[in-house]
Amino acid sequence: MTDPADVDHVGRVVALVPAAGQGVRLGAGIPKAFVTLRGETLLRLSVDGLLASGVVDRVVVIVPADRVAEVRTELPDGVDVVAGGAERTDSVRAGLAAAPDADLLLVHDAARALTPPDLVARVVAELRAGTDAVVPVLPVADTIKTVDAHGVVTGTPERAELRAVQTPQGFSASVLRRAYAAAESVATDDAGLVERLGGRVRTIPGDPLAFKITTAIDLALARALCDEGPWTSAPAADPRASTDLATSTDLATSTD
Numbered sequence: 001m002t003d004p005a006d007v008d009h010v011g012r013v014v015a016l017v018p019a020a021g022q023g024v025r026l027g028a029g030i031p032k033a034f035v036t037l038r039g040e041t042l043l044r045l046s047v048d049g050l051l052a053s054g055v056v057d058r059v060v061v062i063v064p065a066d067r068v069a070e071v072r073t074e075l076p077d078g079v080d081v082v083a084g085g086a087e088r089t090d091s092v093r094a095g096l097a098a099a100p101d102a103d104l105l106l107v108h109d110a111a112r113a114l115t116p117p118d119l120v121a122r123v124v125a126e127l128r129a130g131t132d133a134v135v136p137v138l139p140v141a142d143t144i145k146t147v148d149a150h151g152v153v154t155g156t157p158e159r160a161e162l163r164a165v166q167t168p169q170g171f172s173a174s175v176l177r178r179a180y181a182a183a184e185s186v187a188t189d190d191a192g193l194v195e196r197l198g199g200r201v202r203t204i205p206g207d208p209l210a211f212k213i214t215t216a217i218d219l220a221l222a223r224a225l226c227d228e229g230p231w232t233s234a235p236a237a238d239p240r241a242s243t244d245l246a247t248s249t250d251l252a253t254s255t256d
C-alpha cells in the first residue's frame, strides 16, 4: 500500500518549459527560444528531449504573449502553450497555473536545448524514489570570488563546496506550489524558492550537454556539437541520443 506521505511521488509528471525570455545576452534579435539549431528552434529541441525521455506525461511551454498562437500550431499535439511574464519566476508561475493535474513537476529551460533525455529520466527517477526537490549539478571549473559594489574581492568560497546548477529541476507538485505561493520576490532558479522555505534540495550529477545557451559563444558551441559531435555518426539523427553520454556523466561527477 502506498504510504500517504509518498502520495506526491506517484502519478503524473508535467514538465514546464519557460521560453518567454528575450535572450538579451545572446543578442540574436529575436527571443532566444526561437533561435534555430539544425533547423529546429531551441524550444522544439527542448520539448522533444523531454518527450524522448519517456517519463514525462505532459508538457506546458511558456512563451512571449505575442507568440502563443504561432507556437500552438508548431508544437506536437498535447503540448500546452501559455503566455509568460516579465521575469522567469513569473513565467514559471503561469506554467504552474496551467498544470493543476501535476503530481510531479519538472521545470526545464528552453535554452538547454541539448539536454540528454537520460538526464530527464534520472531527475524523475529521483522524484519517484521519494525526493521532494532535486537539481542536476556540475562541479565548478573556475575559482569563484565574491565582490563588493566596487568590484573588490570580498571572499573566495571553497570550490569543492560549489556546484553549477542545471535544469530540469524536479519537485513534488505540492512542494513547488507552496514555494511559489510564499515567494515574495524573484529567484534565479526554482529550487531557490524551496530553499527559502527551509526545504531540502537534493543534487544529482548533471550533464555537460545540458548547458544553457546564454551567449553567442554558447550557441556556437551548440552548433559545433550538432555538426561535429561524435554522435553524428550514430544512426539516430537526434544529437541527444549520444551513446557517449556515460562519458559526459563521468565528467559531471569529477571534481577536478
Ligand SMILES: Nc1ccn([C@@H]2O[C@H](COP(=O)(O)OP(=O)(O)OP(=O)(O)O)[C@@H](O)[C@H]2O)c(=O)n1
Pocket: 017, 018, 019, 020, 021, 022, 023, 024, 025, 026, 032, 033, 062, 084, 085, 086, 087, 088, 089, 091, 092, 109, 110, 111, 112, 212, 213, 214
Ligand atoms: N521572463 C522570462 C525570462 C526567462 N524565461 C526563460 O527562462 C529560461 C532561462 O533564462 P535565460 O537563459 O536567462 O533566458 P533569457 O531571460 O531569455 O536571457 P537574457 O537574460 O539574456 O535576456 C529561458 O528558456 C528563458 O526563455 C522565461 O520564460 N521568462
Ligand SMILES: C[C@](O)(CO)[C@H](O)COP(=O)(O)O
Pocket: 088, 109, 164, 165, 166, 167, 188, 189, 190, 212, 214
Ligand atoms: C534556472 C537556471 O537555469 C539554473 O542554472 C538559471 O538559474 C537561470 O538563470 P537565468 O539568469 O535566467 O539564465
